[in-house]
Amino acid sequence: MPTNLYLASASPRRxxxxxxLGYAFEQFSIxxxxxxxxxxTAIQLxxxxxxxKAQSGVAKGYTDRPVLGSDTVVVIxxxxxxxxxxxxxxxxxxxxxSGNTHQVMTAIALxxxxxxxxxxxxxxxxxxxxxxxxxxxYWQTKEPQDKAGGYGIQGLGGRFVTEIQGSYFAVVGLxxxxxxxxxxxxxxxxx
Ligand SMILES: Cc1cn([C@H]2C[C@H](O)[C@@H](COP(=O)(O)OP(=O)(O)OP(=O)(O)O)O2)c(=O)[nH]c1=O
Numbered sequence: 001m002p003t004n005l006y007l008a009s010a011s012p013r014r015x016x017x018x019x020x021l022g023y024a025f026e027q028f029s030i031x032x033x034x035x036x037x038x039x040x041t042a043i044q045l046x047x048x049x050x051x052x053k054a055q056s057g058v059a060k061g062y063t064d065r066p067v068l069g070s071d072t073v074v075v076i077x078x079x080x081x082x083x084x085x086x087x088x089x090x091x092x093x094x095x096x097x098s099g100n101t102h103q104v105m106t107a108i109a110l111x112x113x114x115x116x117x118x119x120x121x122x123x124x125x126x127x128x129x130x131x132x133x134x135x136x137x138y139w140q141t142k143e144p145q146d147k148a149g150g151y152g153i154q155g156l157g158g159r160f161v162t163e164i165q166g167s168y169f170a171v172v173g174l175x176x177x178x179x180x181x182x183x184x185x186x187x188x189x190x191x
Contacts, residue, residue: 005183006067008057013154014070017174023183030056030069034082042080042105046073047120050107054118058111066186069109072173074149076102084150090139091132093150099129101163104149106170108179110186117186121175123166125153130160 007018010029018025030053036045053069073080076096084090096102101124109118143157144150151157153164153171167175 004065006057006062006065008053008062008067008069011070011173013173017169017172017176018068018179021176021180021183025068028057028060028062030060032056034071036080042073042075042078042103043120043122045080046071046105046107047109047118050109051111051116051118054109054111055116058113063113066110066112066183068179068183069111070106070174072104072106072148072170074102074104076100080105081149083146083148084144087139090144090150091135094130094135094138097127097130097149097151097160098135099127101126102149104166104171106167106173106175108175108182110182112186115186117182119178119182121167121170121178123164123168123170125161125171126163127160128162 005023005025007015007025007027008030015027032049032052034049049071050069054067057067081093084093104123104125105120107118107120109116138144141156143152143155153161169176
Protein backbone atom coordinates (compact mmCIF):
# COMPACT_ATOMS: atom_id res chain seq x y z
CA MET A 1 0.00 0.00 0.00
CA PRO A 2 1.43 3.43 -0.87
CA THR A 3 2.30 5.82 1.95
CA ASN A 4 -0.39 8.42 2.36
CA LEU A 5 0.47 11.99 3.20
CA TYR A 6 -1.02 15.46 3.28
CA LEU A 7 0.79 18.29 1.49
CA ALA A 8 0.16 21.61 3.25
CA SER A 9 0.99 23.83 0.28
CA ALA A 10 -0.70 25.86 -2.44
CA SER A 11 2.28 25.38 -4.73
CA PRO A 12 1.69 23.36 -7.93
CA ARG A 13 5.47 22.87 -8.17
CA ARG A 14 5.65 21.19 -4.75
CA UNK A 15 2.76 18.97 -5.70
CA UNK A 16 4.48 17.93 -8.95
CA UNK A 17 7.75 17.21 -7.14
CA UNK A 18 6.04 15.16 -4.42
CA UNK A 19 4.26 13.14 -7.14
CA UNK A 20 7.70 12.41 -8.57
CA LEU A 21 8.53 10.54 -5.35
CA GLY A 22 5.56 8.27 -5.89
CA TYR A 23 3.71 9.00 -2.64
CA ALA A 24 -0.05 9.27 -2.59
CA PHE A 25 -1.15 12.56 -1.03
CA GLU A 26 -3.89 15.12 -0.70
CA GLN A 27 -3.07 18.80 -0.96
CA PHE A 28 -4.55 21.72 0.94
CA SER A 29 -3.29 25.25 1.47
CA ILE A 30 -2.32 26.96 4.69
CA UNK A 31 -2.43 30.72 5.15
CA UNK A 32 0.70 31.34 7.18
CA UNK A 33 2.04 34.72 8.27
CA UNK A 34 5.47 34.58 6.61
CA UNK A 35 6.98 37.68 8.22
CA UNK A 36 10.23 37.17 10.13
CA UNK A 37 10.41 37.47 13.91
CA UNK A 38 12.74 40.09 15.40
CA UNK A 39 16.33 38.85 15.28
CA UNK A 40 15.48 35.69 13.33
CA THR A 41 18.08 34.42 10.85
CA ALA A 42 17.06 33.21 7.36
CA ILE A 43 17.68 29.57 8.27
CA GLN A 44 15.59 29.88 11.45
CA LEU A 45 12.81 31.63 9.50
CA UNK A 46 12.55 29.05 6.72
CA UNK A 47 12.55 26.12 9.16
CA UNK A 48 9.99 27.77 11.46
CA UNK A 49 7.66 28.44 8.49
CA UNK A 50 7.87 24.85 7.19
CA UNK A 51 7.07 23.56 10.70
CA UNK A 52 4.28 26.12 11.08
CA LYS A 53 2.66 24.99 7.80
CA ALA A 54 2.86 21.30 8.76
CA GLN A 55 1.66 21.87 12.34
CA SER A 56 -1.15 24.19 11.20
CA GLY A 57 -2.38 21.33 9.02
CA VAL A 58 -2.46 19.04 12.06
CA ALA A 59 -4.23 21.79 14.07
CA LYS A 60 -6.84 22.09 11.30
CA GLY A 61 -7.73 18.44 11.86
CA TYR A 62 -5.59 16.62 9.27
CA THR A 63 -4.45 14.10 11.85
CA ASP A 64 -4.79 10.67 10.21
CA ARG A 65 -1.61 10.92 8.09
CA PRO A 66 1.68 12.86 8.31
CA VAL A 67 1.44 16.46 7.05
CA LEU A 68 4.30 17.82 4.91
CA GLY A 69 4.97 21.58 4.99
CA SER A 70 7.70 23.42 3.15
CA ASP A 71 9.10 26.90 2.68
CA THR A 72 11.68 28.47 0.38
CA VAL A 73 13.65 31.68 0.81
CA VAL A 74 16.39 33.23 -1.28
CA VAL A 75 19.23 34.58 0.85
CA ILE A 76 21.74 37.18 -0.27
CA UNK A 77 24.39 38.53 2.11
CA UNK A 78 22.49 36.86 4.96
CA UNK A 79 19.21 38.62 4.16
CA UNK A 80 16.10 36.59 3.27
CA UNK A 81 14.18 37.64 0.17
CA UNK A 82 10.60 36.43 -0.08
CA UNK A 83 8.27 36.96 -3.05
CA UNK A 84 8.58 40.44 -4.61
CA UNK A 85 5.97 42.85 -3.19
CA UNK A 86 5.88 44.89 -6.41
CA UNK A 87 7.97 45.80 -9.46
CA UNK A 88 10.33 48.12 -7.56
CA UNK A 89 10.98 45.39 -4.99
CA UNK A 90 11.63 42.91 -7.83
CA UNK A 91 14.10 45.26 -9.57
CA UNK A 92 16.08 45.76 -6.39
CA UNK A 93 16.15 41.98 -5.80
CA UNK A 94 17.46 41.32 -9.35
CA UNK A 95 20.14 44.01 -9.02
CA UNK A 96 21.37 42.32 -5.85
CA UNK A 97 21.37 38.84 -7.40
CA SER A 98 23.08 40.04 -10.63
CA GLY A 99 26.64 38.71 -10.97
CA ASN A 100 26.56 37.20 -7.47
CA THR A 101 26.14 33.88 -5.67
CA HIS A 102 23.13 33.56 -3.35
CA GLN A 103 21.68 30.75 -1.27
CA VAL A 104 18.30 29.14 -1.77
CA MET A 105 17.09 27.61 1.50
CA THR A 106 14.20 25.19 1.39
CA ALA A 107 12.90 23.71 4.61
CA ILE A 108 10.73 20.63 4.84
CA ALA A 109 8.75 19.56 7.90
CA LEU A 110 6.59 16.57 8.72
CA UNK A 111 4.10 16.64 11.57
CA UNK A 112 1.44 14.49 13.15
CA UNK A 113 -0.30 14.98 16.52
CA UNK A 114 2.69 13.43 18.34
CA UNK A 115 5.81 14.74 16.65
CA UNK A 116 7.43 17.04 14.13
CA UNK A 117 10.65 16.53 12.16
CA UNK A 118 12.27 19.12 9.93
CA UNK A 119 15.33 19.82 7.84
CA UNK A 120 16.80 22.73 5.85
CA UNK A 121 18.51 22.21 2.48
CA UNK A 122 20.79 25.00 1.24
CA UNK A 123 21.84 25.38 -2.40
CA UNK A 124 24.26 27.95 -3.85
CA UNK A 125 23.07 29.59 -7.07
CA UNK A 126 25.19 31.97 -9.16
CA UNK A 127 23.65 34.52 -11.53
CA UNK A 128 25.23 36.13 -14.58
CA UNK A 129 25.26 39.93 -14.68
CA UNK A 130 21.83 41.27 -15.60
CA UNK A 131 21.14 44.63 -17.22
CA UNK A 132 18.04 46.72 -16.55
CA UNK A 133 16.49 45.83 -19.95
CA UNK A 134 16.68 42.11 -19.14
CA UNK A 135 15.27 42.71 -15.67
CA UNK A 136 12.36 44.73 -17.08
CA UNK A 137 11.65 42.11 -19.78
CA TYR A 138 11.65 39.34 -17.17
CA TRP A 139 9.13 41.22 -15.00
CA GLN A 140 6.81 41.52 -18.01
CA THR A 141 6.68 37.71 -18.35
CA LYS A 142 4.83 37.58 -14.96
CA GLU A 143 6.97 34.60 -13.94
CA PRO A 144 8.70 36.37 -11.00
CA GLN A 145 5.61 37.36 -9.04
CA ASP A 146 4.83 34.23 -7.03
CA LYS A 147 8.42 33.13 -6.53
CA ALA A 148 10.79 33.59 -3.62
CA GLY A 149 13.69 35.78 -4.78
CA GLY A 150 11.69 36.79 -7.86
CA TYR A 151 12.82 34.08 -10.25
CA GLY A 152 12.09 30.52 -11.30
CA ILE A 153 15.11 28.37 -12.16
CA GLN A 154 12.76 25.89 -13.88
CA GLY A 155 11.38 28.59 -16.18
CA LEU A 156 12.66 31.65 -18.03
CA GLY A 157 14.82 32.50 -15.01
CA GLY A 158 16.95 29.43 -15.76
CA ARG A 159 18.88 31.45 -18.33
CA PHE A 160 20.32 33.68 -15.58
CA VAL A 161 21.95 30.79 -13.73
CA THR A 162 25.61 30.16 -14.51
CA GLU A 163 26.23 27.66 -11.69
CA ILE A 164 24.37 25.70 -9.05
CA GLN A 165 25.83 23.74 -6.16
CA GLY A 166 23.39 21.57 -4.26
CA SER A 167 19.85 20.42 -5.00
CA TYR A 168 18.12 21.72 -8.13
CA PHE A 169 14.84 20.31 -6.82
CA ALA A 170 15.21 22.25 -3.56
CA VAL A 171 15.48 25.48 -5.57
CA VAL A 172 12.25 24.64 -7.41
CA GLY A 173 10.52 24.00 -4.06
CA LEU A 174 11.05 20.48 -2.71
CA UNK A 175 14.36 18.59 -2.36
CA UNK A 176 13.52 15.10 -3.60
CA UNK A 177 16.23 13.05 -1.90
CA UNK A 178 15.94 14.80 1.48
CA UNK A 179 12.13 14.73 1.43
CA UNK A 180 12.11 11.01 0.75
CA UNK A 181 14.62 10.45 3.54
CA UNK A 182 12.67 12.60 6.02
CA UNK A 183 9.43 10.73 5.23
CA UNK A 184 11.16 7.40 5.84
CA UNK A 185 12.70 8.65 9.12
CA UNK A 186 9.32 9.96 10.23
CA UNK A 187 7.57 6.70 9.47
CA UNK A 188 10.30 4.72 11.25
CA UNK A 189 9.96 6.98 14.30
CA UNK A 190 13.56 8.16 14.28
CA UNK A 191 14.09 11.53 15.96
C1 LIG B 1 14.10 30.46 -6.28
C2 LIG B 1 12.87 29.78 -6.79
C3 LIG B 1 11.70 29.76 -6.07
N1 LIG B 1 10.58 29.13 -6.55
C4 LIG B 1 9.32 29.03 -5.82
C5 LIG B 1 9.25 27.83 -4.87
C6 LIG B 1 8.06 28.17 -3.99
O1 LIG B 1 6.86 27.68 -4.60
C7 LIG B 1 8.07 29.66 -4.02
C8 LIG B 1 8.49 30.13 -2.67
O2 LIG B 1 7.40 30.49 -1.90
P1 LIG B 1 6.93 29.70 -0.61
O3 LIG B 1 6.29 30.69 0.31
O4 LIG B 1 8.03 28.87 -0.06
O5 LIG B 1 5.82 28.68 -1.19
P2 LIG B 1 4.40 28.94 -1.86
O6 LIG B 1 3.78 30.18 -1.29
O7 LIG B 1 4.57 28.90 -3.36
O8 LIG B 1 3.59 27.68 -1.45
P3 LIG B 1 3.14 27.21 0.03
O9 LIG B 1 3.62 28.23 1.04
O10 LIG B 1 1.66 27.11 0.00
O11 LIG B 1 3.83 25.88 0.17
O12 LIG B 1 9.01 30.09 -5.00
C9 LIG B 1 10.62 28.49 -7.78
O13 LIG B 1 9.62 27.92 -8.22
N2 LIG B 1 11.79 28.48 -8.50
C10 LIG B 1 12.92 29.09 -8.08
O14 LIG B 1 13.94 29.03 -8.77
